[in-house]
Amino acid sequence: EAGVAQSPRYKIIEKRQSVAFWCNPISGHATLYWYQQILGQGPKLLIQFQNNGVVDDSQLPKDRFSAERLKGVDSTLKIQPAKLEDSAVYLCASSAAGGVSGLSSYEQYFGPGTRLTVT
Amino acid sequence: AQKVTQAQTEISVVEKEDVTLDCVYETRDTTYYLFWYKQPPSGELVFLIRRNSFDEQNEISGRYSWNFQKSTSSFNFTITASQVVDSAVYFCALSERNSGYALNFGKGTSLLVTP
Numbered sequence: 001e002a003g004v005a006q007s008p009r010y011k012i013i014e015k016r017q018s019v020a021f022w023c024n025p026i027s028g029h030a031t032l033y034w035y036q037q038i039l040g041q042g043p044k045l046l047i048q049f050q051n052n053g054v055v056d057d058s059q060l061p062k063d064r065f066s067a068e069r070l071k072g073v074d075s076t077l078k079i080q081p082a083k084l085e086d087s088a089v090y091l092c093a094s095s096a097a098g099g100v101s102g103l104s105s106y107e108q109y110f111g112p113g114t115r116l117t118v119t
Numbered sequence: 120a121q122k123v124t125q126a127q128t129e130i131s132v133v134e135k136e137d138v139t140l141d142c143v144y145e146t147r148d149t150t151y152y153l154f155w156y157k158q159p160p161s162g163e164l165v166f167l168i169r170r171n172s173f174d175e176q177n178e179i180s181g182r183y184s185w186n187f188q189k190s191t192s193s194f195n196f197t198i199t200a201s202q203v204v205d206s207a208v209y210f211c212a213l214s215e216r217n218s219g220y221a222l223n224f225g226k227g228t229s230l231l232v233t234p
Contacts, residue, residue: 033221042123042210042224043164055219089162097220106152106220110164 002026004111006092012117018080021114025074025094031055032069033108034077035091043091049075050097082118089113122146123213123225131231132201140196140228142211148172150216153187153194158227159207167209170194201232 005024013019025032031050035043046065048055051072060067064083069075079086093108124143132138144153155167168178170187178185182199198205208229212222 031220035222040226042212042227043222044224045221048219048221050219056221091164093222095220106214107166107169108222109166112163115162 004092004094004109006090006111006114008114009112010115010117012119013082015084015118016081018078019082019116020076020078021090021092021116023075023077023092023111025092026109029094029096029109030072031095031097032075033093033095034067034075035093037089037091037113039088046077046090079116082116084118087116087118089115121225122223123211125211125225125228127228128226129229129231131233134203134232134234135200137197137199138201138230138232140198140209140211140230142194142196142225144192144194144211144213146192146213146215148215148217152214152220154212154214154222155185155194155196156210156212156224157207158210164210167196198230201230203232203234206230206232 007022011019033048034046036046037043046060047057047067049069052069065079067077091113092111095108097106122145151172153170157165157167168185175187184197186195208227210224210227212224214220214222
C-alpha cells in the first residue's frame with residue numbers, strides 16, 4: 001500500500017515570495033491533516049479536512065496561508081507571501097477517520113514532509 | 120496551554136542502559152488517544168504506539184514498554200537496553216474526540232545513545 005506522498009521535498013524561497021506544497025493521502029483515507037514543524041518543536045496542526053470539507057483551521061494564519069482539498073483526495077497548502085518565520089517542515093498526514101469505522105481508523109500516517117527555508 | 124508536556128528536553132545514555140521518557144497530558148475529554156512517535160535524523164515520523172483512554176493496560180513490545188496511568192495523566196515510555204539506533208527525537212501526542220482527533224504533540228525529547 002502506497003504511503004502519503006508529498007512534494008516537493010525541499011524548497012528555498014525568498015521572503016515575500018509564494019510557495020505551494022502538494023499532498024496525496026493514502027487511497028481511501030477521508031481525513032487529511034497539514035502540520036507545521038518548526039525546528040526543535042513538535043508538529044503543530046494547521047488545518048484538518050474531512051473529505052473536501054474543513055474540520056478545523058483555527059491555527060491556520062489565514063492572512064497568508066490557504067489550503068484546499070478539491071474532490072476530497074489530494075490537497076495543496078499555499079503560503080503567500082512567505083515570512084522568515086515560516087521556515088519549517090510541513091507535514092501531511094491522513095487517516096481513515098470519517099470513512100471506515102473502527103478504532104484504527106483514527107491512526108494518522110505521515111508523509112516525508114516538505115522542508116521550507118525562507119531567506 | 121500546552122496539552123502535552125514532555126519535561127525532558129534532552130537525554131543522553133550509554134548503550135545498554137534503560138531510559139524512561141516522561142509524558143504528562145491534560146484533557147477534559149473522556150474519549151481520547153495517546154501516541155508515541157519517533158523522529159530519527161532523517162525526519163520522518165514513525166508511529167510507535169497508540170492507547171485509548173479506556174485501556175490502561177501497560178504494553179510491552181520488544182525492548183519498548185509503555186506505562187499509562189490516568190490517575191496521574193501520564194503515559195511514559197521506557198526503552199530497555201538502549202541501542203545507538205534508538206537515538207532520535209521522541210514525541211508524545213494526544214488526540215481528543217472533541218478536537219476531531221487531530222494530534223496535539225509535546226515538544227519532544229531528544230535521546231542520544233552513545234556506544
